[in-house]
Amino acid sequence: MEKQLFVDEVRKTAEGYFQRGEFFCSEAVVKTINDLLDKPFDDSVTKLASGFPVGIGKSGCLCGAVSGGVMALGMAYGRNHGEPMQDKMFPVSADLHNHIKDMYKSTCCRVMTRNFEFASPERKAHCVKITGEVAAYVAEKLYEDGVIK
Template identity: 30%
Template sequence: MNTTEKKQQLAIATFQSGYNCAQSVLSTFSINFSLERDSLLKLASPFGSGIAKTQETCGAVTGALMAIGLKYGKGTNGTEEDKLISYALAQKLMTEFSRIHGCTNCKKLLNDLDMNNESEMAKIKELNLFNTNCINYIQTAVKLTDEILENN
């Protein structure tokens, strides 16, 4: 099993233990940045379910984008070029994720079902979308992020 597959397994285990998709993806990269996993879990907490349960951008994608920002983003001593590089890599991730899954929108990725609507949330659970679709999105986000962090 390669490093990416190990990270995918850790992200899935994190998700299945009750953390959201953004937390599951971002926290998997704690070792890349020598940051405490708990801090990354906290940081990503409001980004699950398409950012604060608004079902906008998929949490697996936002977790991946935060990881890209940690490596390539403009920090205190950074440059405009750093910011532009992080934008370009973020766009690369989002484009590839959309190519694979059709979009980055959480609601659309969950069969256009609204998790804030009780009957539609019941349908999401009935169809087991969190354990099928979302796990697939998490795996893709981890794979794409790992490729970007290792190859740029």
């Protein structure tokens, strides 16, 4: 599949989970990437991402989508006990952070959403877009690195 079409489909999938209310940001990214990788982890892995929405448990700190994205990158570049750290893990995680920070001028949820009332449809749409961007970024990296064929 052509890269851009592939990345757009991943973006749409993650955004759809959040838009429909099936998952919040971090969960949507983890679910989408786990499925994309043909489920290296069972579906319960999404539970691990459940504490990150709204900036880590509604604290407004690190964007939940970014947290979920780093978790998703760990699915491909992470390690098991006793294994050395893969050379790609830290740089690809930092690149995701920097990509979102370049786009939104922050990775802090309260900063990224400060122009919106929390319960507003505009804030949700904004967060859905960020979620899609993170999932697309992760998918593009996995595609470029040959993790996804």
